[in-house]
Amino acid sequence: MKGHVFVIGLGLIGGSLALCIKQKHPDSTIIGYDINDEQCKLAKMLGVIDEIADTIEAGAVQADLIVISTPVKETEHILELLNELPLKNNVIVTDAGSTKEEIVKKALCLKEKRITFIGGHPMAGSHKSGVTAAKSILFENAFYLLTPQEHIEKDKIDILKEWLSGTKAKFLILSPEEHDYLTGVISHFPHVIAASLVHQAEQTSQDQNLVTRLAAGGFRDITRIASSSPEMWRDISLHNKKVLLTLLERWQTEMEKVVTMLKEENGEEIYNYFFDAKQFRDELPIREKGAIPAFYDLFVDVPDYPGVISEITGYLAEENISITNIRILETRETIYGVLVISFQTEEDRERAAQCIKHYTDYETSIGP
Structure with a gap:
């Protein structure tokens, strides 16, 4: 395919998507914009993009594909801005955010202008950030979730898939609501739990100095995701508040069950609790990429x-x-x-x- 691709947000995800598109569609022109000028210069120097846009407006009006790879709150503002611009009639707009229901609602303004918006979420990441960490193999064999609204024509979805085919990802079509519930269960909620475990350890360390030293092993590994960007997880948590509140209520019920088993010293139930968890966990795919970056x-x-x-x-x-x-x-x-x-x-x-x-x-x- 040939055309102008405008990537807004040149971090790990935006930069990697740009590389994938550039590799698969070498005749296309990749234009990049980032609020951080240094990221733009690095992206150009590293060959991630072909041109730098001085503003979102300058890059968007000539684009055939617009990829928004910014924090979800910022994505909302960008959609409002795009709605005010004279975009090409056949342009496709997509994003790469971790929540979808609120974003898709915000994108309804583009529908009135007959601009195609298809929500997207490449479920892959890295422990590094910034455009210098971008790589074309980041999404290979990962799930790439698309959340088109009912009015979006199939050929538009196919065009977007073709643009993104260089990711070598596995595309799945979900509703925005289904997306947010599933990612809430296997990504957003675990991040909350990991953060809470770290808070508990930190509080305990005030009285027990050995906590921080002993936590260098397995504890540090199981709470790795608590090191993710607090700004990003603040926005994700607020966007997916409804799902998270439901899951936290269920978690409280689950912990009450554990408390009861311990108080009653019910060895058989405790054994079955751990056995059932082990069995389900051991049956999970080992080589599949999921919502949380693999280590x-x-x-x-x-x-x-x-x-x-x-x-x-x-x-x-x-x-x-x-x-x-x-x-x-x-x-x-x-x-x-x-x-x-x-x-x-x-x-x-x-x-x-x-x-x-x-x-x-x-x-x-x-x-x-």
Whole structure:
């Protein structure tokens, strides 16, 4: 396809979408805008975009496809602005936000001008941010949720899918309401719980100094998502307030059930509670990408001596395997420590495991 694509918001998601479109449709012109001028300059320098728009107005009026990749509250303001502009008749507008019902309602103003808006949510991310973290493989095999309204013609959806086909994602069509409920259950609600666990640990640490030290292992891993942008999660929580309140009420009921089991010392029910949770969790897809970014961690049992980290990373460098993060878990009682290495993809993690096995006798695992 050939045309002008205007990407508003040149962070990780917007930049990665721009790369995917540019790679699949090399004859198209990618125009970018970001409120941060430095992000625009970096995007142009890195070849993520072809041109920089000085304003949203300047980039939007010539676009055949407009991709809004900004915080959800900002997306609402941008939709209002687009409604005031003389856009092309055949332009398609989409977004990449984590909530859909409020956004789609706001986009109804475009319907009166016969402008096609199709809500979108690529369910992939990274632990890094900014356009420098953008990569064309970010969405590969991830779910890409589209939430078109009933009046949107199928051929418009097909055109958008073709524009986005370079993501190599799996497209699913949902209603905005269904989208917000599902993402509430498997993404928004877990973020609230993770934040609450961290708050509880922080409060406990005021009396127990060892909390922060012991939390360096598994606790830090299960609460990783609490490190996400507070501004973003403030907006998402307010947008999806109705779903979150329902889920929190159910959570309170669930915790009351646990309290009852513990007070009654009902060993059989407690066992079944954990067994049923384990069974359902173990049946979840391992290699599928979901709403929360996957962590491709490799755990390596290494002896505690100087130079062991450089030894391992040296082997990985020889095999041209890139890592995204590395750390040692300190909560060990033996002379061995656990080196935790994070990778960008499942393939990189598998290659790393084979590499370490080839060069050393250190045990590796991918964790639970």
